Amino acid sequence: MNAHFPSFLKTALLTTALLSASHVSAADTDGIVVYNAQHESLTRSWIEGFTKESGIKVTVRNGDDTEMGNQIVQEGAASPADVFLTENSPAMVLVDNAGLFAPVAAATLEQVGDAYRPVHGKWVGIAARSTVFVYNPSKLPETELPKSLMDLADPSWKGRWGASPAGADFQAIVAAVLALKGEAATLDWLKGLKANATIYRGNSAVLKAVNAGQIDSGVIYHYYSFGDQAKTGENSKNTVLHYFKHKDPGAFVSVSGGGVLASSQHKEHAQAFLKWITGKEGQAVLKTGKSFEYAVGKNAESNPKLVPLQQLDAPTVDASKLDSKKAVELMTQAGLL
Numbered sequence: 420m421n422a423h424f425p426s427f428l429k430t431a432l433l434t435t436a437l438l439s440a441s442h443v444s445a446a447d448t449d450g451i452v453v454y455n456a457q458h459e460s461l462t463r464s465w466i467e468g469f470t471k472e473s474g475i476k477v478t479v480r481n482g483d484d485t486e487m488g489n490q491i492v493q494e495g496a497a498s499p500a501d502v503f504l505t506e507n508s509p510a511m512v513l514v515d516n517a518g519l520f521a522p523v524a525a526a527t528l529e530q531v532g533d534a535y536r537p538v539h540g541k542w543v544g545i546a547a548r549s550t551v552f553v554y555n556p557s558k559l560p561e562t563e564l565p566k567s568l569m570d571l572a573d574p575s576w577k578g579r580w581g582a583s584p585a586g587a588d589f590q591a592i593v594a595a596v597l598a599l600k601g602e603a604a605t606l607d608w609l610k611g612l613k614a615n616a617t618i619y620r621g622n623s624a625v626l627k628a629v630n631a632g633q634i635d636s637g638v639i640y641h642y643y644s645f646g647d648q649a650k651t652g653e654n655s656k657n658t659v660l661h662y663f664k665h666k667d668p669g670a671f672v673s674v675s676g677g678g679v680l681a682s683s684q685h686k687e688h689a690q691a692f693l694k695w696i697t698g699k700e701g702q703a704v705l706k707t708g709k710s711f712e713y714a715v716g717k718n719a720e721s722n723p724k725l726v727p728l729q730q731l732d733a734p735t736v737d738a739s740k741l742d743s744k745k746a747v748e749l750m751t752q753a754g755l756l
Protein backbone atom coordinates (compact mmCIF):
# COMPACT_ATOMS: atom_id res chain seq x y z
CA MET A 420 0.00 0.00 0.00
CA ASN A 421 2.94 2.34 0.58
CA ALA A 422 3.47 3.18 -3.08
CA HIS A 423 -0.08 4.45 -3.50
CA PHE A 424 -0.15 6.73 -0.48
CA PRO A 425 0.62 10.43 -0.82
CA SER A 426 3.71 11.27 1.20
CA PHE A 427 1.88 13.60 3.65
CA LEU A 428 -0.48 10.76 4.48
CA LYS A 429 2.42 8.39 4.92
CA THR A 430 3.97 10.89 7.33
CA ALA A 431 0.71 11.14 9.22
CA LEU A 432 0.45 7.37 9.45
CA LEU A 433 4.04 7.10 10.54
CA THR A 434 3.52 9.77 13.21
CA THR A 435 0.50 7.93 14.52
CA ALA A 436 2.50 4.71 14.60
CA LEU A 437 5.35 6.42 16.43
CA LEU A 438 2.99 8.03 18.89
CA SER A 439 1.33 4.76 19.73
CA ALA A 440 4.72 3.05 19.91
CA SER A 441 6.00 5.67 22.32
CA HIS A 442 2.81 5.34 24.31
CA VAL A 443 3.42 1.58 24.68
CA SER A 444 7.06 2.03 25.63
CA ALA A 445 6.13 4.67 28.22
CA ALA A 446 3.82 2.13 29.84
CA ASP A 447 6.58 -0.48 29.59
CA THR A 448 9.02 1.80 31.37
CA ASP A 449 6.63 2.27 34.27
CA GLY A 450 5.18 -1.21 34.31
CA ILE A 451 6.55 -4.67 34.92
CA VAL A 452 6.23 -7.98 33.11
CA VAL A 453 5.34 -11.03 35.18
CA TYR A 454 5.92 -14.53 33.90
CA ASN A 455 3.24 -16.39 35.75
CA ALA A 456 2.96 -20.12 36.35
CA GLN A 457 0.67 -19.78 39.36
CA HIS A 458 -3.05 -20.26 38.85
CA GLU A 459 -4.13 -17.37 36.63
CA SER A 460 -7.01 -16.22 38.81
CA LEU A 461 -4.86 -15.94 41.94
CA THR A 462 -2.19 -13.92 40.15
CA ARG A 463 -4.89 -11.75 38.58
CA SER A 464 -6.19 -10.89 42.07
CA TRP A 465 -2.68 -10.05 43.23
CA ILE A 466 -2.03 -7.85 40.20
CA GLU A 467 -5.33 -6.01 40.56
CA GLY A 468 -4.66 -5.26 44.22
CA PHE A 469 -1.08 -4.19 43.60
CA THR A 470 -1.86 -1.95 40.64
CA LYS A 471 -4.76 -0.34 42.47
CA GLU A 472 -2.51 0.58 45.37
CA SER A 473 0.70 1.44 43.55
CA GLY A 474 -0.47 2.59 40.14
CA ILE A 475 2.20 0.33 38.64
CA LYS A 476 0.98 -1.49 35.55
CA VAL A 477 1.60 -5.22 35.32
CA THR A 478 1.66 -7.23 32.11
CA VAL A 479 1.30 -10.96 32.64
CA ARG A 480 2.32 -13.94 30.54
CA ASN A 481 0.87 -17.24 31.66
CA GLY A 482 2.27 -20.73 31.31
CA ASP A 483 3.13 -23.69 33.49
CA ASP A 484 6.10 -24.05 35.84
CA THR A 485 8.47 -25.95 33.57
CA GLU A 486 7.49 -24.07 30.43
CA MET A 487 7.99 -20.61 31.96
CA GLY A 488 11.13 -21.62 33.86
CA ASN A 489 12.73 -23.01 30.71
CA GLN A 490 11.69 -19.93 28.75
CA ILE A 491 13.44 -17.62 31.23
CA VAL A 492 16.58 -19.75 31.15
CA GLN A 493 16.53 -19.73 27.35
CA GLU A 494 15.99 -15.96 27.16
CA GLY A 495 18.69 -15.35 29.75
CA ALA A 496 19.64 -11.71 30.29
CA ALA A 497 17.43 -10.70 27.34
CA SER A 498 14.26 -11.93 29.05
CA PRO A 499 11.48 -9.34 29.19
CA ALA A 500 10.41 -10.86 32.51
CA ASP A 501 10.82 -8.72 35.61
CA VAL A 502 9.18 -11.18 38.01
CA PHE A 503 8.66 -14.94 37.95
CA LEU A 504 5.87 -16.59 39.95
CA THR A 505 5.44 -20.35 40.12
CA GLU A 506 3.06 -22.98 41.43
CA ASN A 507 5.91 -25.05 42.85
CA SER A 508 9.52 -24.41 43.76
CA PRO A 509 11.36 -26.75 41.32
CA ALA A 510 10.89 -24.17 38.54
CA MET A 511 12.38 -21.51 40.83
CA VAL A 512 15.36 -23.81 41.37
CA LEU A 513 15.75 -24.12 37.60
CA VAL A 514 16.05 -20.35 37.15
CA ASP A 515 18.12 -19.95 40.32
CA ASN A 516 20.60 -22.60 39.16
CA ALA A 517 21.06 -20.58 35.96
CA GLY A 518 22.04 -17.60 38.16
CA LEU A 519 19.23 -15.43 36.82
CA PHE A 520 17.65 -14.11 40.04
CA ALA A 521 18.49 -10.87 41.83
CA PRO A 522 18.39 -11.13 45.65
CA VAL A 523 14.93 -10.54 47.11
CA ALA A 524 14.72 -7.35 49.20
CA ALA A 525 15.35 -8.00 52.91
CA ALA A 526 12.04 -6.38 53.92
CA THR A 527 10.20 -8.90 51.72
CA LEU A 528 12.11 -11.90 53.09
CA GLU A 529 11.34 -10.79 56.63
CA GLN A 530 7.62 -10.99 55.94
CA VAL A 531 7.71 -14.70 55.12
CA GLY A 532 8.08 -17.62 57.51
CA ASP A 533 11.53 -19.26 57.50
CA ALA A 534 10.12 -22.61 56.39
CA TYR A 535 8.76 -21.06 53.20
CA ARG A 536 11.83 -19.41 51.74
CA PRO A 537 15.35 -20.54 50.92
CA VAL A 538 18.10 -19.25 53.18
CA HIS A 539 20.01 -17.73 50.23
CA GLY A 540 17.15 -15.26 49.60
CA LYS A 541 17.23 -15.44 45.80
CA TRP A 542 13.51 -16.14 45.78
CA VAL A 543 10.74 -16.24 48.32
CA GLY A 544 7.64 -18.30 49.07
CA ILE A 545 4.38 -16.61 48.08
CA ALA A 546 1.88 -19.39 48.90
CA ALA A 547 1.89 -23.07 49.80
CA ARG A 548 -0.08 -26.21 48.98
CA SER A 549 -0.39 -29.59 50.62
CA THR A 550 -0.26 -33.03 49.07
CA VAL A 551 -3.42 -34.99 49.91
CA PHE A 552 -4.81 -38.45 49.34
CA VAL A 553 -8.35 -38.07 48.04
CA TYR A 554 -10.61 -41.10 48.27
CA ASN A 555 -14.15 -42.26 47.67
CA PRO A 556 -15.38 -43.89 50.92
CA SER A 557 -17.89 -46.05 49.04
CA LYS A 558 -14.95 -47.67 47.23
CA LEU A 559 -12.26 -47.46 49.88
CA PRO A 560 -13.14 -47.85 53.57
CA GLU A 561 -11.26 -45.67 56.05
CA THR A 562 -9.68 -48.75 57.62
CA GLU A 563 -7.85 -49.47 54.36
CA LEU A 564 -6.26 -46.03 53.98
CA PRO A 565 -2.52 -46.09 53.20
CA LYS A 566 -0.17 -45.08 56.03
CA SER A 567 2.35 -43.60 53.61
CA LEU A 568 2.52 -42.27 50.07
CA MET A 569 5.24 -44.88 49.53
CA ASP A 570 2.69 -47.69 50.18
CA LEU A 571 0.96 -46.88 46.91
CA ALA A 572 3.72 -48.67 45.01
CA ASP A 573 2.72 -51.94 46.70
CA PRO A 574 0.99 -54.47 44.37
CA SER A 575 -2.08 -54.37 46.64
CA TRP A 576 -2.73 -50.85 45.28
CA LYS A 577 -2.84 -51.94 41.65
CA GLY A 578 -5.67 -50.18 39.81
CA ARG A 579 -6.82 -48.42 42.98
CA TRP A 580 -5.35 -44.95 42.69
CA GLY A 581 -4.76 -42.23 40.13
CA ALA A 582 -2.42 -39.31 39.54
CA SER A 583 -1.47 -36.66 36.97
CA PRO A 584 2.27 -37.26 36.53
CA ALA A 585 2.68 -34.93 33.54
CA GLY A 586 1.80 -31.89 35.66
CA ALA A 587 4.23 -29.70 37.60
CA ASP A 588 2.23 -30.28 40.81
CA PHE A 589 2.85 -34.02 40.86
CA GLN A 590 6.43 -33.59 39.65
CA ALA A 591 7.11 -31.41 42.70
CA ILE A 592 5.85 -34.27 44.88
CA VAL A 593 8.24 -36.64 43.09
CA ALA A 594 11.09 -34.16 43.63
CA ALA A 595 10.21 -34.19 47.34
CA VAL A 596 10.20 -38.01 47.45
CA LEU A 597 13.63 -37.87 45.77
CA ALA A 598 14.93 -35.40 48.37
CA LEU A 599 13.60 -37.49 51.25
CA LYS A 600 14.18 -41.07 50.06
CA GLY A 601 17.03 -40.88 47.56
CA GLU A 602 17.31 -41.96 43.95
CA ALA A 603 17.00 -45.74 44.20
CA ALA A 604 13.92 -45.73 46.44
CA THR A 605 12.29 -43.05 44.30
CA LEU A 606 12.82 -45.03 41.11
CA ASP A 607 11.34 -48.15 42.75
CA TRP A 608 8.35 -46.13 43.91
CA LEU A 609 7.86 -44.66 40.44
CA LYS A 610 7.95 -48.12 38.88
CA GLY A 611 5.24 -49.12 41.35
CA LEU A 612 3.28 -46.03 40.36
CA LYS A 613 3.58 -47.01 36.71
CA ALA A 614 2.28 -50.49 37.52
CA ASN A 615 -0.51 -49.39 39.88
CA ALA A 616 -1.79 -45.95 39.05
CA THR A 617 -4.28 -44.81 36.46
CA ILE A 618 -2.93 -41.76 34.66
CA TYR A 619 -5.05 -38.64 34.31
CA ARG A 620 -4.38 -35.25 32.81
CA GLY A 621 -4.62 -32.69 35.59
CA ASN A 622 -5.50 -32.87 39.27
CA SER A 623 -9.11 -31.89 38.54
CA ALA A 624 -9.46 -34.96 36.33
CA VAL A 625 -8.16 -37.16 39.16
CA LEU A 626 -10.63 -35.60 41.62
CA LYS A 627 -13.50 -36.05 39.16
CA ALA A 628 -12.65 -39.71 38.57
CA VAL A 629 -12.50 -40.43 42.31
CA ASN A 630 -15.77 -38.59 42.84
CA ALA A 631 -17.44 -40.57 40.05
CA GLY A 632 -16.17 -43.85 41.50
CA GLN A 633 -14.09 -44.59 38.40
CA ILE A 634 -11.10 -45.00 40.68
CA ASP A 635 -10.91 -45.52 44.46
CA SER A 636 -8.43 -42.78 45.26
CA GLY A 637 -5.82 -40.33 44.01
CA VAL A 638 -2.93 -38.09 44.95
CA ILE A 639 -3.55 -34.38 44.37
CA TYR A 640 -3.09 -31.02 46.07
CA HIS A 641 -5.65 -29.95 48.65
CA TYR A 642 -7.02 -26.82 46.95
CA TYR A 643 -8.57 -28.71 44.03
CA SER A 644 -11.05 -30.19 46.46
CA PHE A 645 -11.67 -26.99 48.45
CA GLY A 646 -12.09 -25.03 45.23
CA ASP A 647 -14.74 -27.44 43.99
CA GLN A 648 -16.49 -27.45 47.37
CA ALA A 649 -16.68 -23.65 47.24
CA LYS A 650 -18.47 -23.88 43.89
CA THR A 651 -21.09 -26.62 43.50
CA GLY A 652 -19.16 -29.52 44.98
CA GLU A 653 -20.27 -31.60 42.02
CA ASN A 654 -16.79 -33.02 41.45
CA SER A 655 -15.90 -33.66 45.08
CA LYS A 656 -19.11 -34.39 47.01
CA ASN A 657 -18.41 -38.15 47.13
CA THR A 658 -14.81 -37.72 48.24
CA VAL A 659 -12.86 -37.29 51.49
CA LEU A 660 -9.34 -35.94 51.96
CA HIS A 661 -6.80 -37.97 53.90
CA TYR A 662 -3.69 -36.15 55.14
CA PHE A 663 -0.70 -38.45 55.59
CA LYS A 664 0.97 -36.24 58.26
CA HIS A 665 3.81 -37.85 60.35
CA LYS A 666 6.44 -36.17 58.11
CA ASP A 667 5.57 -38.66 55.40
CA PRO A 668 6.60 -37.74 51.83
CA GLY A 669 2.85 -37.69 51.20
CA ALA A 670 2.54 -34.81 53.67
CA PHE A 671 4.83 -32.71 51.49
CA VAL A 672 3.94 -29.02 51.45
CA SER A 673 4.97 -27.45 48.18
CA VAL A 674 6.09 -23.83 48.17
CA SER A 675 5.01 -21.50 45.37
CA GLY A 676 7.84 -19.10 44.64
CA GLY A 677 8.37 -15.54 43.52
CA GLY A 678 11.58 -13.92 42.33
CA VAL A 679 12.94 -10.81 40.62
CA LEU A 680 15.07 -11.38 37.54
CA ALA A 681 18.63 -10.03 37.67
CA SER A 682 18.14 -8.72 34.13
CA SER A 683 15.06 -6.67 35.07
CA GLN A 684 15.19 -3.02 34.04
CA HIS A 685 12.43 -2.25 36.53
CA LYS A 686 13.82 -3.80 39.68
CA GLU A 687 12.32 -1.30 42.07
CA HIS A 688 8.79 -1.94 40.84
CA ALA A 689 9.44 -5.68 40.56
CA GLN A 690 10.61 -5.77 44.18
CA ALA A 691 7.58 -3.70 45.20
CA PHE A 692 5.27 -6.26 43.59
CA LEU A 693 6.91 -9.16 45.43
CA LYS A 694 6.76 -7.21 48.68
CA TRP A 695 3.06 -6.56 48.16
CA ILE A 696 2.25 -10.21 47.39
CA THR A 697 4.03 -11.44 50.51
CA GLY A 698 2.73 -8.57 52.63
CA LYS A 699 -0.52 -8.07 54.50
CA GLU A 700 -2.81 -7.38 51.52
CA GLY A 701 -1.30 -9.96 49.19
CA GLN A 702 -1.48 -12.73 51.77
CA ALA A 703 -5.03 -11.74 52.71
CA VAL A 704 -6.02 -12.61 49.12
CA LEU A 705 -5.17 -16.22 50.03
CA LYS A 706 -7.42 -16.10 53.08
CA THR A 707 -10.45 -14.50 51.48
CA GLY A 708 -10.16 -15.45 47.80
CA LYS A 709 -11.04 -18.62 45.97
CA SER A 710 -7.54 -20.05 45.56
CA PHE A 711 -7.61 -22.03 48.85
CA GLU A 712 -3.82 -22.08 48.87
CA TYR A 713 -2.03 -21.53 52.16
CA ALA A 714 -0.69 -18.13 53.21
CA VAL A 715 3.03 -18.11 54.08
CA GLY A 716 3.35 -14.61 55.52
CA LYS A 717 4.59 -14.55 59.12
CA ASN A 718 1.39 -13.16 60.59
CA ALA A 719 -0.94 -14.13 57.78
CA GLU A 720 -3.91 -16.42 58.24
CA SER A 721 -5.02 -18.98 55.69
CA ASN A 722 -8.62 -19.65 54.80
CA PRO A 723 -10.29 -21.00 58.00
CA LYS A 724 -11.78 -23.89 55.99
CA LEU A 725 -8.30 -25.41 55.55
CA VAL A 726 -6.56 -27.79 57.95
CA PRO A 727 -4.00 -25.43 59.54
CA LEU A 728 -0.56 -25.64 57.99
CA GLN A 729 1.01 -26.34 61.39
CA GLN A 730 -1.19 -29.42 61.82
CA LEU A 731 -0.08 -31.05 58.57
CA ASP A 732 3.16 -32.33 60.12
CA ALA A 733 4.94 -31.94 56.79
CA PRO A 734 8.41 -33.39 56.20
CA THR A 735 11.29 -30.92 56.16
CA VAL A 736 12.35 -30.44 52.58
CA ASP A 737 14.82 -27.81 51.36
CA ALA A 738 12.73 -26.16 48.65
CA SER A 739 15.81 -24.49 47.17
CA LYS A 740 17.25 -27.90 46.28
CA LEU A 741 14.24 -29.69 44.78
CA ASP A 742 15.58 -31.30 41.64
CA SER A 743 12.91 -31.35 38.95
CA LYS A 744 15.37 -32.38 36.25
CA LYS A 745 16.31 -35.54 38.12
CA ALA A 746 12.68 -36.18 39.05
CA VAL A 747 11.60 -35.96 35.41
CA GLU A 748 14.54 -38.16 34.39
CA LEU A 749 13.48 -40.86 36.88
CA MET A 750 9.83 -40.56 35.82
CA THR A 751 10.88 -41.02 32.20
CA GLN A 752 13.01 -44.01 33.19
CA ALA A 753 10.00 -45.54 34.97
CA GLY A 754 7.93 -45.07 31.82
CA LEU A 755 5.60 -42.45 33.28
CA LEU A 756 6.45 -39.63 30.88
Ligand SMILES: [Fe+2]
Pocket residue numbers: 506588622640
Ligand atom coordinates in the same frame (compact mmCIF):
# COMPACT_ATOMS: atom_id res chain seq x y z
FE1 LIG B 1 -2.22 -26.69 40.66
